[in-house]
Amino acid sequence: MPVVDLAGAGTVGAVTGAVTGAAISARDAGLVACTRCTRVWPQGQARCGRCGSRLRSRDLHSMQRVWAWWAAGLLAYVPANLYPMLRTHTLFTTQENTIVGGAVELAAGGSLGVAAVILIASVAIPVGKFGAIAFLAISIHGRQRHSGHRRHRLYEMVEFVGRWSMIDVFVVAILSALVQLGSLVSIRPGPAAVTFALSVVFTMLSAQSFDSRLIFDQTGQEQDAA
Amino acid sequence: MTAIAEVPIETLIACHQCDALHRAAEPPTGGKARCRRCGTVLIAPRRGALVRVLAMAITVAVLMLGATFFPFLGITAAGVTNESSVFDAALAFSAGPMVGLSIAVAALIVFVPLLRMLLLIYVLGPLAAGRAAAPQAAWAFRTAEALRPWSMAEIFLIGVAVALVKVAGLATVVLGPAFWMFVALVIVAVLKDGYMCRWSIWQALERSAR
Ligand SMILES: [Zn+2]
Ligand SMILES: [Zn+2]
Numbered sequence: 001m002p003v004v005d006l007a008g009a010g011t012v013g014a015v016t017g018a019v020t021g022a023a024i025s026a027r028d029a030g031l032v033a034c035t036r037c038t039r040v041w042p043q044g045q046a047r048c049g050r051c052g053s054r055l056r057s058r059d060l061h062s063m064q065r066v067w068a069w070w071a072a073g074l075l076a077y078v079p080a081n082l083y084p085m086l087r088t089h090t091l092f093t094t095q096e097n098t099i100v101g102g103a104v105e106l107a108a109g110g111s112l113g114v115a116a117v118i119l120i121a122s123v124a125i126p127v128g129k130f131g132a133i134a135f136l137a138i139s140i141h142g143r144q145r146h147s148g149h150r151r152h153r154l155y156e157m158v159e160f161v162g163r164w165s166m167i168d169v170f171v172v173a174i175l176s177a178l179v180q181l182g183s184l185v186s187i188r189p190g191p192a193a194v195t196f197a198l199s200v201v202f203t204m205l206s207a208q209s210f211d212s213r214l215i216f217d218q219t220g221q222e223q224d225a226a
Numbered sequence: 227m228t229a230i231a232e233v234p235i236e237t238l239i240a241c242h243q244c245d246a247l248h249r250a251a252e253p254p255t256g257g258k259a260r261c262r263r264c265g266t267v268l269i270a271p272r273r274g275a276l277v278r279v280l281a282m283a284i285t286v287a288v289l290m291l292g293a294t295f296f297p298f299l300g301i302t303a304a305g306v307t308n309e310s311s312v313f314d315a316a317l318a319f320s321a322g323p324m325v326g327l328s329i330a331v332a333a334l335i336v337f338v339p340l341l342r343m344l345l346l347i348y349v350l351g352p353l354a355a356g357r358a359a360a361p362q363a364a365w366a367f368r369t370a371e372a373l374r375p376w377s378m379a380e381i382f383l384i385g386v387a388v389a390l391v392k393v394a395g396l397a398t399v400v401l402g403p404a405f406w407m408f409v410a411l412v413i414v415a416v417l418k419d420g421y422m423c424r425w426s427i428w429q430a431l432e433r434s435a436r
Contacts, residue, residue: 152264
């Protein structure tokens with residue numbers, strides 16, 4: 001069985017053009033790879049001898065965890081949008097703002113850029129993430145119409161972008177700590193801050209549980225990216 | 227292409243994203259070796275990276291300590307003033323049932339980033355000095371890597387920017403010394419992540435363990 005060299009590595013220059021076959025996975029070679037430190041071991045070994053991580057050639061149980069965290073995240077996301085994120089108390093009034101309500105108010109006040117940041121981080125990213133994880137989780141079963149590369153790119157985006165949803169929770173934290181001017185004006189966090197934070201954490205755990213190696217297993221015959 | 231049987235197992239690496247098997251080879255310093263199948267960067271050595279990453283980790287840790295204790299932001303409106311530290315922001319949820327969120331926020335913006343830096347210092351200190359790796363260094367580096375997505379100092383900073391826009395119409399804002407320390411530490415931390423080649427560190431740890 002052939003082993004390919006890394007793209008761009010020193011010794012490879014001459015080989016690059018010659019490598020025409022598809023890459024083989026560690027599993028096909030009878031090996032199990034450590035996803036933490038990239039070292040490979042004979043199949044059947046339980047722990048990585050270099051970094052100590054648990055070794056699993058493919059984590060099929062991971063899909064149950066993906067869906068469990070996904071559902072928990074969705075469940076937390078609904079109240080996060082219905083309940084207020086912020087409560088603003090002034091001398092005579094108390095105003096409550098949901099995530100979307102707060103963004104709309106910002107936009108009405110002329111801060112379109114900041115309103116866009118909030119809407120992207122708190123609505124577009126979470127909703128897109130629910131869709132993307134579900135799509136990826138379903139796509140590893142059965143025949144694939146979408147290439148492994150496209151789906152892998154999507155997975156990378158979900159992993160990279162997901163954390164940024166936390167912005168609005170931090171905004172609420174800062175405002176609640178800072179805007180405490182006695183009876184003049186004070187801001188307190190609303191219950192949505194908790195459920196929204198939970199939703200972000202759960203979807204991060206869902207994405208982390210996903211074994212991205214499964215994406216390429218069905219498309220193993222595909223030509224390499226280089 | 228080489229047949230697998232001819233290649234010693236310790237010179238093979240598998241892409242952590244797609245499991246494609248490669249023969250490990252270091253690219254020229256400053257270059258990047260990518261997975262042939264999915265393009266993930268697997269090896270990216272930099273000159274003097276160990277010492278630089280160590281120095282940056284120490285810098286971030288010191289700035290983080292400063293940023294937590296000095297005043298972060300202050301506002302004034304109609305003669306009333308309020309100051310807030312980074313910790314105050316984390317503790318904003320400490321009333322009632324939201325205590326858990328306070329702990330989580332404190333962890334995400336202060337404790338996890340700080341712990342990551344301390345673990346890195348512990349791992350890289352002996353290696354940079356050319357000595358044997360510290361006991362449990364592999365565990366420490368693995369933990370530091372696992373904590374990476376949960377270290378959210380840079381996201382907090384964007385949150386601060388948004389909050390400042392919201393407050394701007396309400397009161398006068400004063401940026402405290404901790405604010406600038408936090409900006410600096412986020413910049414250094416991002417630079418550090420770009421400098422750190424995980425494969426090189428694992429190799430160094432493995433060599434020193436033998
Ligand atoms: Zn390992
Ligand atoms: Zn790959």
